[in-house]
Amino acid sequence: MILKSEHYAALAGSANVGVNKWRFLLESLEDLDTSLRKLDSRLFVVRGQPAEVFPRLFKEWNVTRLTFEYDSEPYGRERDAAIVKMAQEFGVETRVNNSHTLYSLDRIIELNNNSPPLTFKRFQALVNRLGLPKRPLATVTKQQLDSCRTDISDNHNERYGVPSLEELGFKTHGLSPALWKGGESEALDRLNKHLDRKAWVANFERLRINICSLIASPTGLSPYLRFGCLSCRLFYYDLRELYMKMRRHSSPPLSLFGQLLWREFFYTAATNNPNFDRMEGNPICVQIPWDHNPEALAKWAEGRTGFPWIDAIMTQLRQEGWIHHLARHAVACFLTRGDLWLSWESGMRVFEELLLDADYSVNAGSWMWLSCSAFFQQFFHCYCPVGFGRRTDPSGDYIRRYIPKLKDYPNRYIYEPWNAPESVQKAANCVVGVDYPKPMINHAEGSRLNIERMKQVYQQLSRYKGLSLLATVPSIQEEAEPPMIDESKAHSSSGLCIVRRGPGRPSCREQRHAPSPRSSAPVPPPQKRARETNSSTR
Amino acid sequence: MYVMEWKQKKLRKMKRRRPTLDSHALSASEGDGTKRKGGVAAYTWGPPNWTVHVKDWGNLPHHVVLQIFQYLSLVDRARASSVCRHWNEVFHIPDLWRRFEFELNQPATSYLKSTHPDLIQQIIKKHAQHLQYVSFKVDSCTESAEAACDILSQLVNCTIKTLGLISTARPSFMNVSQSHFVSALTVVFVNSKSLSSIKIDDTPVDDPSLKVLVANNSDTLKLLKMSSCPHVSPAGILCVADQCHGLRELALNYHLLSDELLLALSTEKHVHLEHLRVDVVSENPGQTRFHTIKRSSWDALVRHSPKVSIVMYFFLYEEEFEPFFLDETPVTHVYFGQSVSKEMLGRIGLNCPRLVELVVCANGLEPLDEELIRIGERCKSLASIGLGECEVTCSGFVDFVKICGRRLTQLSIMEEVLIPDSQYNLDQIHTEVSKHLGRIWFPDMMPTW
Numbered sequence: 001m002i003l004k005s006e007h008y009a010a011l012a013g014s015a016n017v018g019v020n021k022w023r024f025l026l027e028s029l030e031d032l033d034t035s036l037r038k039l040d041s042r043l044f045v046v047r048g049q050p051a052e053v054f055p056r057l058f059k060e061w062n063v064t065r066l067t068f069e070y071d072s073e074p075y076g077r078e079r080d081a082a083i084v085k086m087a088q089e090f091g092v093e094t095r096v097n098n099s100h101t102l103y104s105l106d107r108i109i110e111l112n113n114n115s116p117p118l119t120f121k122r123f124q125a126l127v128n129r130l131g132l133p134k135r136p137l138a139t140v141t142k143q144q145l146d147s148c149r150t151d152i153s154d155n156h157n158e159r160y161g162v163p164s165l166e167e168l169g170f171k172t173h174g175l176s177p178a179l180w181k182g183g184e185s186e187a188l189d190r191l192n193k194h195l196d197r198k199a200w201v202a203n204f205e206r207l208r209i210n211i212c213s214l215i216a217s218p219t220g221l222s223p224y225l226r227f228g229c230l231s232c233r234l235f236y237y238d239l240r241e242l243y244m245k246m247r248r249h250s251s252p253p254l255s256l257f258g259q260l261l262w263r264e265f266f267y268t269a270a271t272n273n274p275n276f277d278r279m280e281g282n283p284i285c286v287q288i289p290w291d292h293n294p295e296a297l298a299k300w301a302e303g304r305t306g307f308p309w310i311d312a313i314m315t316q317l318r319q320e321g322w323i324h325h326l327a328r329h330a331v332a333c334f335l336t337r338g339d340l341w342l343s344w345e346s347g348m349r350v351f352e353e354l355l356l357d358a359d360y361s362v363n364a365g366s367w368m369w370l371s372c373s374a375f376f377q378q379f380f381h382c383y384c385p386v387g388f389g390r391r392t393d394p395s396g397d398y399i400r401r402y403i404p405k406l407k408d409y410p411n412r413y414i415y416e417p418w419n420a421p422e423s424v425q426k427a428a429n430c431v432v433g434v435d436y437p438k439p440m441i442n443h444a445e446g447s448r449l450n451i452e453r454m455k456q457v458y459q460q461l462s463r464y465k466g467l468s469l470l471a472t473v474p475s476i477q478e479e480a481e482p483p484m485i486d487e488s489k490a491h492s493s494s495g496l497c498i499v500r501r502g503p504g505r506p507s508c509r510e511q512r513h514a515p516s517p518r519s520s521a522p523v524p525p526p527q528k529r530a531r532e533t534n535s536s537t538r
Numbered sequence: 539m540y541v542m543e544w545k546q547k548k549l550r551k552m553k554r555r556r557p558t559l560d561s562h563a564l565s566a567s568e569g570d571g572t573k574r575k576g577g578v579a580a581y582t583w584g585p586p587n588w589t590v591h592v593k594d595w596g597n598l599p600h601h602v603v604l605q606i607f608q609y610l611s612l613v614d615r616a617r618a619s620s621v622c623r624h625w626n627e628v629f630h631i632p633d634l635w636r637r638f639e640f641e642l643n644q645p646a647t648s649y650l651k652s653t654h655p656d657l658i659q660q661i662i663k664k665h666a667q668h669l670q671y672v673s674f675k676v677d678s679c680t681e682s683a684e685a686a687c688d689i690l691s692q693l694v695n696c697t698i699k700t701l702g703l704i705s706t707a708r709p710s711f712m713n714v715s716q717s718h719f720v721s722a723l724t725v726v727f728v729n730s731k732s733l734s735s736i737k738i739d740d741t742p743v744d745d746p747s748l749k750v751l752v753a754n755n756s757d758t759l760k761l762l763k764m765s766s767c768p769h770v771s772p773a774g775i776l777c778v779a780d781q782c783h784g785l786r787e788l789a790l791n792y793h794l795l796s797d798e799l800l801l802a803l804s805t806e807k808h809v810h811l812e813h814l815r816v817d818v819v820s821e822n823p824g825q826t827r828f829h830t831i832k833r834s835s836w837d838a839l840v841r842h843s844p845k846v847s848i849v850m851y852f853f854l855y856e857e858e859f860e861p862f863f864l865d866e867t868p869v870t871h872v873y874f875g876q877s878v879s880k881e882m883l884g885r886i887g888l889n890c891p892r893l894v895e896l897v898v899c900a901n902g903l904e905p906l907d908e909e910l911i912r913i914g915e916r917c918k919s920l921a922s923i924g925l926g927e928c929e930v931t932c933s934g935f936v937d938f939v940k941i942c943g944r945r946l947t948q949l950s951i952m953e954e955v956l957i958p959d960s961q962y963n964l965d966q967i968h969t970e971v972s973k974h975l976g977r978i979w980f981p982d983m984m985p986t987w
Contacts, residue, residue: 255964262986262987289650289707291678328987329987362987366987380875380899380924381927381952382926384876387876387900391877444820444854445853448875449740452739453706467813467849467871468895468921468922470922
């Protein structure tokens with residue numbers, strides 16, 4: 001395990017930004033070390049840059065083989081390619097295995113005519129074709145380790161031990177205990193509880209969200225998947241086996257694996273797109289003229305917007321490192337197309353620091369999805385920072401838990417304290433504008449403006465001049481059944497056609513390989529377009 | 539005329555740097571494909587044929603370069619114009635300056651590029667009188683809006699037909715001093731005299747400026763979009779409707795809509811109205827009580843303009859909806875941008891027979907089966923529906939789709955809306971609905987983050 005020194009440099013004096021993330025990682029490493037100790041081995045954590053560390057270690061330790069997990073993310077691929085090359089120079093054999101995703105992403109892309117699917121339905125169809133993912137391997141045994149001994153020196157802990165938070169520059173005095181404990185042991189324990197709960201509920205349907213779902217779940221697994229503490233394949237197969245046991249061997253529908261497949265979908269979309277995490281130069285991202293307002297961004301990031309629903313969510317995020325996915329939708333919409341009209345990239349960066357399960361692909365992909373910047377999303381559906389919160393948790397207890405200042409507000413006003421009469425505010429000991437900020441925006445006026453802006457952007461994109469709000473977004477219709485690769489030579493379309501729908505308007509199939517500057521949406525092969533700037537809004 | 543130009547250009551070229559041009563370049567051209575690098579034009583002369591073989595890009599005829607330039611983006615055109623004097627002349631041909639969009643952004647605060655200030659100066663100097671279709675795109679900085687106003691004030695001696703002031707983010711025109719804005723805008727109103735389309739949403743335009751507009755352009759005005767212009771009163775807009783009888787498209791906020799306005803738009807002198815867009819926006823709950831428009835006024839409008847599209851966007855809290863849809867309302871496109879009550883959706887079914895599109899952002903947790911089915915039955919022109927945070931049972935939804943059938947060209951339903959019941963689960967509903975629509979249909983999905 002190599003901890004790059006630049007990670008420390010970034011943290012110095014940064015007011016504990018990302019402390020939950022780092023704590024989780026360090027706990028995971030400790031846990032791994034503990035597990036290895038039981039097998040008479042240890043974890044070696046090496047500090048430094050891979051470029052200097054590897055050559056030194058190859059020589060010092062007489063390394064013959066280097067094994068690591070395949071990293072599909074563009075940055076990871078570049079880094080790993082350099083490492084493989086370095087290893088070759090030293091005569092070290094490298095073995096790279098694909099275990100972070102269910103399937104080989106390149107295979108999915110290949111099956112879709114060398115282009116990542118841009119709709120989830122299409123993705124599901126492709127995955128169906130691929131059948132079951134590879135089974136997870138059993139865990140390492142003592143016998144296996146016995147055949148590769150290493151001497152553990154006396155000063156192992158100083159040289160190769162897991163660093164502490166203090167060593168990385170964090171202040172741990174007064175730090176609240178972690179709600180999400182890192183490590184494989186914890187992950188496996190949670191997995192069992194998660195499955196138990198599903199079995200007890202005896203139905204695998206999606207449950208309606210309520211206050212319990214908003215609070216950190218003791219069976220939540222997403223950070224463990226992100227950090228690799230839990231194998232996605234293990235989760236997949238355990239879930240599948242549970243379903244088949246309970247439903248008498250009938251095959252589970254793809255919807256059972258929603259969480260895992262969405263994750264896979266975004267990984268597939270990101271792997272060949274080095275600009276996936278930004279707007280400019282990203283062939284799948286609509287160029288939207290977001291506003292630039294650091295002050296507004298800070299208010300959002302620090303939970304000072306004056307909207308208790310938004311502030312409570314951001315507070316939970318900062319304190320604990322996890323928020324429910326609908327809560328993510330609410331704050332993402334508020335920052336971007338719903339209210340503040342700020343760029344999704346800023347939101348993505350805040351999540352990167354604070355959210356335990358935010359990885360490159362899923363984080364960037366989800367932010368693009370939520371801000372209607374990619375994947376052809378309808379933008380009419382806006383999450384109201386008052387109404388949506390109230391419908392989700394009518395009791396208001398979620399707000400009271402994370403914004404104790406507001407705990408004495410009655411349910412009627414707790415989502416919109418600025419509307420409470422002065423007497424109520426005084427009685428609750430929290431006057432808006434004094435003890436709690438005023439709302440930073442008029443939501444009605446803000447959403448009116450933003451709908452117009454989105455409409456302007458999409459009308460330019462789709463060249464739609466009619467009156468329908470829904471028809472402004474070019475709809476994408478990928479064929480439900482992907483053709484086999486050799487069939488594709490007969491068709492010019494990859495199974496991808498962009499259909500502009502409107503009453504009496506014939507659908508137009510646009511060939512992917514020859515997009516004119518006037519094409520409805522930019523969906524060319526990512527390899528080609530990665531360097532061209534997106535000119536679709538001209 | 540061509541050949542004259544040609545000769546002149548050639549002479550100039552000869553003087554400059556082509557001493558090698560000699561007589562056999564002037565010989566008969568049949569088959570003479572002398573490809574000399576550096577471009578020499580060979581031509582024959584003899585009555586009555588004047589054939590010209592072009593081997594010099596710099597000497598392409600004006601109209602050819604003009605056509606090519608029309609395909610280029612402004613940036614590319616500007617670059618091309620510095621290639622040679624000839625191309626530079628073409629760059630300034632008035633035809634290329636009829637349409638222009640000024641992009642004014644502060645680099646530190648915007649993701650967009652700005653129109654170069656030198657180019658702006660050039661346009662004002664050389665092309666103000668050619669401009670006919672002009673728009674200004676500004677970011678949320680006051681400086682950008684002020685720059686737009688400065689340019690506007692200099693557009694004298696022009697015959698602008700279309701003017702658009704567009705804020706791409708926060709409405710920065712509202713931060714410009716009202717007098718500065720109004721005086722700049724009225725320069726265009728007074729000078730153009732043939733304005734047909736004006737988009738001034740989110741600006742501090744006021745009643746007096748509208749009077750100026752009307753005084754100078756009443757014969758030509760066809761389109762006026764002024765949503766969210768808080769300084770305009772109902773009387774101000776009424777003045778426009780009274781005088782501008784060619785007005786076909788109008789967009790404004792509900793507080794400007796009045797019975798008088800609708801009647802003014804329906805007088806005999808007035809052309810058929812094509813499109814009326816109304817934004818209904820809440821100030822703060824309980825603080826604004828919206829007035830009702832009489833049914834007779836709506837009826838008059840529809841009688842006068844039977845094909846008119848009436849688009850209403852609502853951004854209200856639930857309790858503010860009371861005055862709406864109490865009686866038959868000829869609205870064609872409705873968007874509820876925040877949550878709307880079940881009762882209101884019931885009213886829509888009862889009182890909106892002309893409805894073409896209904897988009898609902900959110901309703902709540904009570905199934906809307908009844909309301910939806912009634913809308914399907916009574917709104918016979920309904921072709922487009924969008925449901926966000928609502929609930930409908932799967933069987934209710936299937937019934938709705940059966941009633942509407944293939945006229946539903948847009949059906950955007952968030953996946954969470956559909957509640958599986960004893961008859962249909964989520965997988966089955968997709969096949970059932972697709973069958974009735976005659977195309978493959980899936981609900982809209984949101985990622986499980």
